[in-house]
Amino acid sequence: MATTPASPMRSVDRALDVLGVLEDARLPLRLSEVARRADLHVATAQRILNVLVDRGYAAKEDTGYVAGPAAVATAHAFLVNNRLTPVALPILQELAATTGLTPTLFVRVGSARVPIARVEGRNPLRYQLPIGDKLPLHLGAGKALLAWLPEDEQGACVAAAVPFTRASGQQITAEDLTAELRDVKQNGFALSQDERVLDVTSVSAPVLKDGHLLGALSVVGPSSDLPGSDHARVITEVRHAAGAVAARCP
Structure with a gap:
């Protein structure tokens, strides 16, 4: 037949x-x-x-x-032609200057996040974060994307990720992650400590334009460079920067 x-x-x-x-x-x-x-x-x-x-x-x-x-040529074409990078770079530079941390702009690719722009802070990270590398949505800055996905897409991503263990040793269930994502969306930012790498803290916020999720903006650095006493200031800076990227994006 x-x-x-x-x-x-x-x-x-x-x-x-x-x-x-x-x-x-x-x-x-x-x-x-x-x-x-x-x-x-x-x-x-x-x-x-x-x-x-x-x-x-x-x-x-x-x-x-x-x-x-x-694939490199395709990636270069995206970096040259996408609408986010040109407006984001000067904002990332300003954010690096005011916080001393390393700002990165991420976009979602399926069940992953991909950095498309980054500016080094005063103290470079001890691990590599190459432009174009695929990173998980359920850790760190990924939660500033995952929290704003439609319910069915978010549920599928959560189900595929759990259970998992963070770098700190904390074990995460579906209920844990879902509750955390609910808080992230309600608060408008994600604060992550020792999730993907030990002794690293990040603050992330979604880039939203007219209710549409364009990406996520994050600052990351050694936890010693971002003590608890400085969290509120950096959260405000990151949320303001994410809003500025959205406002300038055509």
Whole structure:
């Protein structure tokens, strides 16, 4: 019995699934592992990888497949053409000067957040936070995005994340995270301590324009640079900066 060819849209979905697998991988992946993570037959994954390699969106190394250089060009096109970065950079620079911390602008990509602009504070972070890196929504600045998602999308993200353990050792259930997100939305900001990295504190606020979530603005630094006595001032600065980005965004 003849099989029905996959629709063009289904083929695009599968190709993007494979590309997403390569984006998330920290090491080269063998064909069988790409197929498993993308939930595809090995032969289908091979055909898609062949096309992605030809177009430069994947590369084949001795130990497996990795994302290709064409993805860098796509990322550059976004950074040059998106409407947030140009208006946000001077605001991030001012925020770095007034707080001494490192401000970053994030946008949501599926169930992750991606930094698209950053200005270093007085004391650079001891860990890397590359532009374009995928980070979780349920930790740190991600909560300033997750709290404003529609209820069904938020619920799906919460269900996929829990249970988990923060860097501090605190174990988080679905009930814990849902209650925290409710508080974040009610208060208009997220204050995070020792969540993804020990001895690091961040303050984050959503960038909202006419009720539409554009991104999240966060400042982060060593906890010693952001003592409890300074939280209120920094929260005000971050919320004001997030509002300024939204107001200037066309």
